[in-house]
């Protein structure tokens with residue numbers, strides 16, 4: 001039987017409606033700052049989407065564009081100013097940064113309670129301690145899409161392909177917190193199929209087009225494809241969607257799956273940042 005397609009846009013719109021309602025009850029308007037350095041075309045598209053969604057929600061948004069040769073000090077200075085700015089509750093520095101930057105130094109300079117991406121060591125460390133403060137938006141998006149299937153995560157075999165600090169590791173931690181039995185795979189994993197074939201829940205964040213084929217997926221599995229790969233003008237995920245959908249129980253499309261949900265989660269994190277800021 002063909003898989004149920006998990007409509008990320010629909011789920012994202014539901015969440016955005018709830019975010020707008022919750023924001024109306026607040027005394028202040030949520031304020032987000034977007035910082036973009038360099039001219040990576042993909043980054044520009046992501047930041048445009050984030051800005052558009054933020055403005056459509058009626059929130060305050062400031063955007064800072066820097067050229068490729070911006071100095072690290074200039075970027076640190078703007079983050080420092082934004083850390084202190086009252087009307088800004090959340091700061092997002094779009095990654096990757098230009099080569100001359102120490103990326104972690106710039107990310108670490110964001111105040112943890114304004115870190116809507118959840119990438120600072122404080123927020124990632126809190127996740128490890130099961131003391132979640134700001135959870136990375138893409139990881140939250142994956143969990144929300146899995147939960148939208150109605151399938152219980154507890155006790156399931158969950159396999160995460162990819163171990164980056166911004167996607168793979170946080171997804172694995174959130175699944176572990178929900179009592180899944182989690183296996184993490186990466187580029188040095190031997191016989192990937194042996195692991196993925198055993199997954200009731202399979203989250204793929206490798207950035208490798210069509211890495212996951214039909215033969216690698218267990219019948220009825222929930223398949224969440226985080227990958228965004230450009231093939232000419234087309235955007236595809238890490239999962240061979242057309243064939244895997246014949247064996248999976250649920251599957252996210254690319255585009256239209258994890259991407260839109262991630263942006264909605266970012267605005268949800270912005271409301272969380274306002275709460276943390278008031279403490």
Ligand SMILES: NC(=O)c1ccc[n+]([C@@H]2O[C@H](COP(=O)([O-])OP(=O)(O)OC[C@H]3O[C@@H](n4cnc5c(N)ncnc54)[C@H](OP(=O)(O)O)[C@@H]3O)[C@@H](O)[C@H]2O)c1
Nearest residue numbers: 138162163164167186187205206207226227228258259262
């Ligand atoms: N939809 C969204 O909102 C969203 C958000 C963020 C990222 N993304 C996309 O998600 C993908 C992953 O992003 P990322 O930032 O996590 O990427 P990343 O930092 O490049 O990490 C990729 C991970 O995949 C692993 N990997 C690479 N090739 C593999 C293979 N053949 N078999 C098994 N594992 C393999 C790598 O293993 P090693 O650690 O051994 O190198 C690494 O851990 C990208 O396509 C990115 O564009 C989407």
